[in-house]
Amino acid sequence: MIAMVDCNSFYASCEQVFRPDLWGKPVVVLSNNDGCIIAANKEAKQLTHIPMFEAVFKIKHILIENKVTFFSSNYTLYGEMSQRVMHILETFSPSVEVYSIDEAFLDVHGFTYVDLRAYGTDIKERIYRYTGLPVGVGIAPTKVLAKLANRMSKKLPEYNHVCVLDTDAKRLAALEWADIGDIWGIGSKHRKRLQAIGVFKAIDFVKLPLAWVRKEMTIVGERIWKELQGTPCIEFMEIPNPKKAIGTAKSFGQKLPDLGRIEEACAYYITEVAEVLRAQKSCATYIHVALYTNYHSTIDKQYSNRTTITLPIPTHDTFTLITHARKALHQIYKSGYRYKKVAVNLTGLIPQSHVQGNLFEKPTKTTDTKLMQTLDVLNRKFGKTTVSSAMIGTRVKEWELVKKERSPRYTTQWRELLAIGVMG
DNA sequence: TCTGGGGTCCTAGGACCC
């Protein structure tokens, strides 16, 4: 059996933990640049005219009319709250797969003498008591079914956020209940195609011939089909695989026509991704750089382009990566446009211990990590970009993200700790 | 004026190898 634990409206809940005055009131969290809504709590979701991912400027009046509190995203806070939840989960099972910032699978096979419903309730209550975050728990024989159980735990009040599918009768009842689009791995495209042939419920889906599913939905669909029947096909991954690509593609806070400014942003993004690359002890073989104008705009001229550079020797050296990224940027930049986004991506990631040199250069030259190690230590201790390449510039970062309504980083900054007022 | 970001996996097709 597998348990699936998922935090309710995670980002919004994190904000509410530190704001008791907002308990029971509608709260939403905005994307980078405060562009659209990416999370909403139960109360905000009940206001049906707040669609997810809608542009904020279009519905700001609705938010204000309904007294919805909105926050810029505060990933420092959410990341740290997530770690607290994951640490608690590790006390419940020797084997935990952290699936995303707010979800984890727990391996509970062999828990023969454990009452799984009581176990799930214990998880839910302990997390709430220790962190203030509400979660749902679904327990079932496969991951896809555990995901479904988790959904039922939240949607059907009688479960009270803990649902166990431990018999075939319960499994079939769950398949009768679930809409096809509710199934993990079936997105909007497949949902529409399935509905077109009369498949509306999960139970209809498992009645389809496997050959059809395989042909129309590839092996991905086949796995979902089998998992819904109770046959595990999706591996439990306690130790995450190393990343195959590390990239960043953030929109600028404002549109930038000037190559110099874009170079600074590009160097900054490379600095960020190179740090992640080194943390994983990998080196990159390829750098992809892409440049975009604002495709939503009807008044700006549109242009976008991308290019890939193959490094002579794979590296994780920030300075080498910046040099090549800059070359790539120069290849695709055209003047006369107002740019909105630059994207950098590192791929062809290999372990740093496996870097091959070429005829003219030894690999040690590009993976001599002492300088980079020192840089990482300093920046970790004294703050991001305490020491960095001059390419990121010293001017005001015009490209920086807009975050007008960010809450304090309550759990990671001494100066932003929650202050409790004393009456009288 | 203003519209997110970071990933994964799978398949088909092209280029190439022997």
Next chain:
DNA sequence: TCTGGGGTCCTAGGACCC
């Protein structure tokens, strides 16, 4: 008339996840 067979690697595009 009629043109092999077995394989790898890479990329683009599609679909999905949170």
